[in-house]
Amino acid sequence: MQVGEPVLRQSARPLSIEEIQSQPIQDLIDMMRTTMRDAPGVGLAAPQVGESIQLIVIEDQERYIARLTKEQISERERKPIDFHILINPQITEKEGSALFFEGCLSLPGFTALVPRAHSVRVSALNEKGESVEINASGWYARILQHEIDHLNGIVYIDKMQSRSLTNNENFERYWKDKPVSEIMDQD
Numbered sequence: 795m796q797v798g799e800p801v802l803r804q805s806a807r808p809l810s811i812e813e814i815q816s817q818p819i820q821d822l823i824d825m826m827r828t829t830m831r832d833a834p835g836v837g838l839a840a841p842q843v844g845e846s847i848q849l850i851v852i853e854d855q856e857r858y859i860a861r862l863t864k865e866q867i868s869e870r871e872r873k874p875i876d877f878h879i880l881i882n883p884q885i886t887e888k889e890g891s892a893l894f895f896e897g898c899l900s901l902p903g904f905t906a907l908v909p910r911a912h913s914v915r916v917s918a919l920n921e922k923g924e925s926v927e928i929n930a931s932g933w934y935a936r937i938l939q940h941e942i943d944h945l946n947g948i949v950y951i952d953k954m955q956s957r958s959l960t961n962n963e964n965f966e967r968y969w970k971d972k973p974v975s976e977i978m979d980q981d
């Protein structure tokens with residue numbers, strides 16, 4: 795689903811344990827995993843595939859990270875994250891701040907600087923309906939905040955620093971290798 799689809803602006807509804815364990819939701823999870831990997835992306839929220847329910851999938855693969863420089867990996871605090879599912883997730887704590895470029899499969903071709911908390915604590919259910927608690931920092935915390943925003947009808951452009959918005963081609967050409975502090979001085 796691309797921006798402009800009403801489902802991306804709705805608050806998604808939570809799932810019951812019975813629903814989570816049902817075949818339609820298990821099938822949806824399989825479909826979302828495939829869609830995310832095909833994109834490829836590091837996260838996907840159910841509203842992005844047209845389902846207004848509180849379910850997200852996340853996976854950050856080594857081969858995606860390998861495209862970044864050592865410096866970029868370390869300043870983003872990016873490390874591989876195994877595939878997992880979070881249902882009815884709630885951010886219960888936020889700490890610090892971080893500013894990096896981020897993009898979205900529902901708004902392909904663009905990227906912008908988005909301020910996020912540096913670390914978050916998230917309470918959720920897994921695909922079996924069991925409670926899970928996650929303490930995340932760095933890039934993983936950013937993915938969680940981006941995907942959980944989707945469940946609340948929020949897209950990154952609502953939070954971006956709008957003057958940093960660039961298409962991917964110009965990002966590669968002008969901004970990719972510049973430290974964020976230098977980009978902020980461009981005005």
Ligand code: ZN
Nearest residue numbers: 897898899900
């Ligand atoms: Zn997104």
